[in-house]
Amino acid sequence: MVLKRIVWKTLGICRYVIQCGCIAHCTLEYVADFVFCFGPSMQPTILSKDVVFTEHLSTRFQWIQKGDIVIAKSPTNHEEFVCKRVIAMAGDEVCRDPTAWRKSYEYVPLGHVWLEGDNTVNSTDSRKYGPVPYALLRGKVFFKIWPLNDLGFLKSCPQDISKKIR
Template sequence: MEPTLYTNDMVFAETISRRLFRINRGDVVVVCNPMDPHTQICKRVIGMEGDIVCTNNKSYWIKKYEHIARGEKITSVQLFWQRFPIGHVWLEGDNMEHSSDSRLYGPVPYALIRSRVVWKIWPLSNFGSIDKCPTGRSHEN
């Protein structure tokens, strides 16, 4: 999650948003690792159920389903696409070149989300709310 979070950073995370289904695009969440359920990972929510993931074998991008439903054209580069299943989210790390995330293991069941990260509390010099994705990735349409 660098540069948003580093290995020794401490964060405050809450579980109420998860229980009330209030996790949104751009939120940083703690999730049971889909590849190893005995560990937890921290990733940013990029796509929600009903969104469509498109790939051209080199990159992935998300389209909100409403845009497709309104007749937005999918170009020939976007030949491979799939709508996220109900109850799943798409997770990515902010350091996309060095992140194991949904690009590797696909959409993640909402039930694996444990909490939403709210603040960075350590080191004190970086105390504050979690910033938006530095690449702007979580707000693409």
């Protein structure tokens, strides 16, 4: 009798743990999650070791716009993720180097976006690997959690990106 009660209690706890695990997985995979950012490419907006909150609905329903900060799988190494700003959408022409004497423009094909880091002198981005397929976008960054003195919503676009688009 006591053994039967222990077994049923254990099974009830296991069921509860599995349900919570499934809910947590679905939430983190399809709705929102936290991301630890490393590297200098998004400075000064996002510094290395900052923690940001991302939501996945914008990428799933294609609500991403120019100026948004996104998390994407790296086009050069699919085991890594990158944090970059959307500079151009499909159909836009982008100048790879607006400061160059002879400007070279690249067309962003359908189903792709052009991503660049805010720290243009220290960022590996679409200027190196070209347009990024929309399918590689994981989520939109919209809230900085850590450090606490920078807690708050991120602005859509702190710099003028219109210079880069023709």
